[in-house]
Amino acid sequence: MRKRPVLDARQLEAERRLIEASQKQPRRFAQLYERYFDRVYAFALTRTGDRAAAEDVTADTFRQAFENLPRFEWRGVPFSAWLFRIAANAAADHFKRASREEMLAETRDVQDESWEARLIQVETRARLFELVRKLPGDQRDVIMMRFGQEKSIRETAEAIGRTEGAIKALQHRAMETLRTWVGEENA
Amino acid sequence: MPDEWKYDELSASIDSIILRGEFTSTGDEELDALARIASGLRGLPSPEFKAQVVAELLPQANLRSWWPFRGSGKAGARESEHRLREDRNLTGWIEGIPVISWFRGQRAFLAAGGSSGLVGGACCVSGATAHVLGLASAAAVTSYIHSTIPYFVALSIAGLAGWLLWVLREQGITPATIARTARRHGIALGGAYGAVFGSSMALTMVMGLY
Numbered sequence: 495m496r497k498r499p500v501l502d503a504r505q506l507e508a509e510r511r512l513i514e515a516s517q518k519q520p521r522r523f524a525q526l527y528e529r530y531f532d533r534v535y536a537f538a539l540t541r542t543g544d545r546a547a548a549e550d551v552t553a554d555t556f557r558q559a560f561e562n563l564p565r566f567e568w569r570g571v572p573f574s575a576w577l578f579r580i581a582a583n584a585a586a587d588h589f590k591r592a593s594r595e596e597m598l599a600e601t602r603d604v605q606d607e608s609w610e611a612r613l614i615q616v617e618t619r620a621r622l623f624e625l626v627r628k629l630p631g632d633q634r635d636v637i638m639m640r641f642g643q644e645k646s647i648r649e650t651a652e653a654i655g656r657t658e659g660a661i662k663a664l665q666h667r668a669m670e671t672l673r674t675w676v677g678e679e680n681a
Numbered sequence: 682m683p684d685e686w687k688y689d690e691l692s693a694s695i696d697s698i699i700l701r702g703e704f705t706s707t708g709d710e711e712l713d714a715l716a717r718i719a720s721g722l723r724g725l726p727s728p729e730f731k732a733q734v735v736a737e738l739l740p741q742a743n744l745r746s747w748w749p750f751r752g753s754g755k756a757g758a759r760e761s762e763h764r765l766r767e768d769r770n771l772t773g774w775i776e777g778i779p780v781i782s783w784f785r786g787q788r789a790f791l792a793a794g795g796s797s798g799l800v801g802g803a804c805c806v807s808g809a810t811a812h813v814l815g816l817a818s819a820a821a822v823t824s825y826i827h828s829t830i831p832y833f834v835a836l837s838i839a840g841l842a843g844w845l846l847w848v849l850r851e852q853g854i855t856p857a858t859i860a861r862t863a864r865r866h867g868i869a870l871g872g873a874y875g876a877v878f879g880s881s882m883a884l885t886m887v888m889g890l891y
Binding site for chain 1: 684687702714716723724726731733737738739861865
């Protein structure tokens with residue numbers, strides 16, 4: 495998937511204004527959260543490889559960002575860089591707490607990858623998560639239940655009130671839609 | 682039917698991706714391309730989790746604009762701007778201290794715990810005040826505190842539980858969300874409650890009323 499373009503001067507300025515607004519009115523932090531949730535979560539997931547750990551790291555990252563936002567100083571660098579730094583520290587803390595050998599080994603493996611390779615992986619994942627929300631309603635519901643809630647075909651069919659065959663067809667159609675969109679972005 | 686075969690194959694492949702994180706080739710190029718997309722969706726965040734995180738943060742954000750957290754309206758905005766300038770020079774380093782930073786993030790929960798502690802200890806404070814003002818004898822105040830304190834404590838706990846349910850309502854009240862909230866905010870909530878309620882009890886004890 496195509497790499498997300500670097501923010502231009504106008505987008506950076508808009509980001510700076512949003513950060514300053516959030517510093518003055520903490521409620522505005524919701525906009526920053528909405529903008530960066532997928533990328534921070536994708537970063538945490540890439541780093542930990544585990545949903546529960548990724549959720550903990552994501553929650554810690556936004557909590558710390560929210561608490562420390564008044565001290566954030568704009569230096570012309572995308573806000574995501576600051577968030578990723580917090581997320582990296584939160585992931586390290588998570589592994590320290592877990593203190594399990596295999597998890598530590600896993601972290602080292604991931605850290606062996608180049609920063610750029612990891613960033614591309616994060617951006618690709620985050621973009622895919624965003625595209626899921628743009629799917630037509632019934633396709634989106636199926637994908638959310640299958641991947642977001644890890645429901646089986648039968649459970650999804652019961653929850654949505656359709657046959658298992660219909661759910662499999664919707665799932666197939668959703669994957670085709672996503673593949674088309676990804677292909678268009680890469681073109 | 683050929684379509685049904687494709688649906689079944691893709692579904693089996695997705696099950697393998699979700700449950701084991703394994704991508705296994707179906708032998709069909711087109712299906713494999715779809716399964717590769719599916720492997721990128723493993724761990725897709727659930728909407729409930731996304732809502733839960735912001736719901737934990739936003740009660741604090743809502744309270745920050747309300748006294749005693751921060752001023753409101755134009756005065757509040759001026760105060761906020763002043764704070765920002767201060768953050769960047771004089772007090773910025775103080776707020777960098779982990780304990781201070783922790784307190785800043787827990788203000789809503791500290792306030793809720795403290796307020797509930799005050800409700801619980803209200804009989805002690807009101808009794809002590811009445812005694813100081815000469816409106817009631819020490820014996821009457823002692824009797825009043827003895828007979829009413831269970832009700833005040835019950836009221837304060839009910840109020841605190843109600844506030845917690847209100848905070849948790851958007852993320853869903855489940856054992857997992859309760860456990861997460863307890864883990865993150867239990868110390869602030871319980872500590873503030875204990876400190877305020879304990880202080881009110883200590884006040885009456887020092888005065889020999891309880």
